[in-house]
Amino acid sequence: MEFNCIIERESFQLNVKDRSLQISNKSNQYSFDLSLKILITWLFRENEINGFLLENLVVEGDGLNMKKLKQFLSGKITFSGIQIFYFFHGEINVNINKATKVCTLINRQTKLKFSCKCFKKSVLGIEKIHKEIEIIQKASKHGFAPKIYECFESNNCIYLIMENLERIQDQEFMDDDIRVFLYNLIQTITSLHKENIVHKSIKMSHILFSEDNKLKLVGFGQANDTNIQNNEFRLDIFKIGMIMYKFYQKQNFQIDQLPVIPDEGNQLIQSLLDWRNDSPFQLNLLLNHSYFKLLKNEGIKFQIQCMSPKFKTQVYQNEDDESNF
Template identity: 85%
Template sequence: MEFNCIIERESFQLNATNRSLQISNKSFSQKFDLSLKVLITWLFRENEISGFLFENLVVEGDGLNMKKLKKFLSGKVTFSGIQIFYFFYGEINVNKNKATKVCTLINRETKLKFSCKCFKKSTTGIEKIHKEIEILQKASKNGLAPKIYECFESTNCVYVIMENLERIKDLEFIDDDIRVFLYNLIQTIASLHKENIVHKSLKMSHILFTEENKLKLVGFGQANNTDIQNNEFRLDIFKIGIIMYKFYQKQNFQVDQSLDIPDEGNSLLQSLLEWGNDQPFQLNLLLSHPYFKFLKNEGIPLQIQCMSPKFKTQVYLDENEEQIL
């Protein structure tokens, strides 16, 4: 995007791309690479954005253009002043080491609800925080993680504004729901691995759903996307097996280790817990396991668009046909 701006009463042209921000006129030109390390403070006049401060550079311009620029830069750079744009709405969930917390915020302008993950910089470290956000962004582009809208930073914390997702209690699942859930989870982890990302902390509390019941993952604090070892891929698969085991243990009210899962489910569970394939991308082969046979009998294709515990809706058969169950 391009528009005119003012710096120290002199006219400039601002040009923003996905990778850089350039400010120039006939006698001066300066280009900045966009990254989460870039911190921008928005300036206001009569409750409307009138410009921004970057390092020691004060850039002013038309309010509508500045508002469009903020939207364009969201997620590409970091903003300051989160309290100007959001206010606290819901309860706070703090992780065990008190390095992060998650809460619900409301956008002051749109009144829409968002999830916010807050990182304590002194505990986590800014480089590790940025790495987690970058992995989240990569996963979210493929619909595997919550969409990231904006990133903010204060003296002590970094805040990531994400889409608000729902958590479903696994005790509400019946056998059919478990199968659809596991099918989606295997698909999601297989897609994540194809993007060269391992989650490493997979558990029920890190599995959420959109309003359309699409499964997405959170909890990427231990995730890795560089120099990945095969045992890291296997860890994700093993944890799918743990989740499957716990589902049936709760469903059957069992406390011992023996389970009798229908439709060769025990075979699938063993495959997950003892996965030894050095090619993690072949995880999709598990989707043809007899345990998932009933899904195909109901006309559900390999790519399930969404799932809903107890009631499966909007199951797409092909591009031109839809079946409501």
């Protein structure tokens, strides 16, 4: 997008693309590579955005153009002044080492609810925070993680504004529901691995659902997308096996007894929990396992849509010692 702007009473042309922002006239040119390291402070006149502060530049312009610019830059760079745009709605969870917390915020203009992950800079460091956000962005583009809307920064924290997702209910599920859920989860992790991302912290509290019943992952604090070792892929697979075991343990729980699992389910669990198998993409083969045979006969996509609401709840529960996001 392009539009005219003013810097120190001089007229400039602002040009922004996916990866760069340029402000220039015949005498001067300013160029910025778009990344989370770029921090913009929005300026207001009569409660409307009319400009921004970027490094030492005060850039002013038409309110409508500035509003469109903010929308275009959202998620590509970092803004300051989160309290101007959002107000606190409720705290969800605090990380055990107080490095992160997740809360819900309300957008002051639209009144819509969002999830916000707050990173404490003094504990995690800027580079680690940015790395996690970049992995979430990468996963989000393919629909495996929450949509990212904006990133803000204050003196102490970085705030990631994301879509508000719903948690899996803490209850027993029928065998058919478990099969559909596991198929959906394996599909998601397989696709994540194909994008060269390992999650490394897959568990029930990190599996949520969007409004359209799409399974999405959160909790990317330990995730990796560079120089991945086969045992990191295997860790994700092992975690799926643990989730499957716990599902049946909850369904058939009796003191001093192992969970009752269908024969083909036992075979699948053994495959998932087999650390000797270090093939990074073997999950794709597991989708054809006999445990899922009945699903394919009855239409998997339809069953996933029917299954998801059974697993969803808007009640957030403290499950363990890690942040939900």
